[in-house]
Amino acid sequence: MSNSDRVVLVLGGAGTVGSGIVKALLDKGFKVAVISRDNSRLERLRAFVSPSTKDNLVTIMGNVGLEDEVEQVKQQLLKQVGKVTDVVSSLGFSWWQGGPPHTQTLKDLHWVIETLLFSTFVAWKAFSPLVRDDSNCTYTFITGGAGEKLLMPGTGFLTVGAASSLAFCQVLREEYPELPCKMNQVNIDTGVGTPDRMAPGYLNHLDLGEAVATLVERRNASHTVFTVRCPADLKTVILEKNL
Numbered sequence: 001m002s003n004s005d006r007v008v009l010v011l012g013g014a015g016t017v018g019s020g021i022v023k024a025l026l027d028k029g030f031k032v033a034v035i036s037r038d039n040s041r042l043e044r045l046r047a048f049v050s051p052s053t054k055d056n057l058v059t060i061m062g063n064v065g066l067e068d069e070v071e072q073v074k075q076q077l078l079k080q081v082g083k084v085t086d087v088v089s090s091l092g093f094s095w096w097q098g099g100p101p102h103t104q105t106l107k108d109l110h111w112v113i114e115t116l117l118f119s120t121f122v123a124w125k126a127f128s129p130l131v132r133d134d135s136n137c138t139y140t141f142i143t144g145g146a147g148e149k150l151l152m153p154g155t156g157f158l159t160v161g162a163a164s165s166l167a168f169c170q171v172l173r174e175e176y177p178e179l180p181c182k183m184n185q186v187n188i189d190t191g192v193g194t195p196d197r198m199a200p201g202y203l204n205h206l207d208l209g210e211a212v213a214t215l216v217e218r219r220n221a222s223h224t225v226f227t228v229r230c231p232a233d234l235k236t237v238i239l240e241k242n243l
């Protein structure tokens, strides 16, 4: 199956990490579908991708974190693209520094878990049946190293939310060891920025997108966690180990 025959659903594809992945997949000739709750983010994404690839980008408004709504969005998606061969799940948010736990409310914690874990779970439950039984298909989770440590004072709920996503991915690997679909996780243990918003050690979302798109394209690994701690890791951890 050539790239042009493959349809990649990028969940969170309008975000910082997701948009780099969407652009790279389109540049490699894939057809790409993105679902977002915010039409203006989808418009920005359409303006961001290479002009010659725009016709291969399908954008749909919707919330993939709600069980009722995700089924409607899924039907709309299938009507527009016919099939999905690959899923990249990059749901969540870029940063959270609401303060130490004693200053926070249950509502704050609920929002964090809803955005990082519930959306990842609900979307996986809805979309993984489209790909799970086919060894030519892939499902790739993007997670954050914040789940393993407190990044700095005031970021505690980010750690709680990110840790819940890490645990969910681990559960999937261990519950479904024989899954035909290539299920992988790219765990990013550093910041990710757009070229105009970079800091030392950060990954450029375009470079990260290129590495993730190559992982999807090659389909060599499964049940693997690729941990990326610095820009050089994109080459050594994802690309060279996955030739």
Ligand SMILES: NC(=O)c1ccc[n+]([C@@H]2O[C@H](COP(=O)([O-])OP(=O)(O)OC[C@H]3O[C@@H](n4cnc5c(N)ncnc54)[C@H](OP(=O)(O)O)[C@@H]3O)[C@@H](O)[C@H]2O)c1
Pocket (backbone or CB within 6 Å): 011, 012, 013, 014, 015, 016, 017, 018, 035, 036, 037, 038, 041, 062, 063, 064, 065, 066, 090, 091, 092, 093, 094, 095, 115, 119, 142, 143, 144, 145, 162, 188, 189, 190, 191, 192, 193
């Ligand atoms: N940015 C970093 O520095 C960094 C570093 C390490 C790891 N990561 C990980 O990368 C992932 C993405 O982060 P990001 O920086 O790209 O965040 P982002 O820019 O906020 O993008 C996240 C995307 O998730 C989508 N989303 C969340 N809940 C949704 C729902 N219920 N339905 C539909 N879409 C939903 C948002 O869509 P809407 O358009 O609908 O808002 C948004 O486009 C996260 O898991 C994060 O932990 C990020």
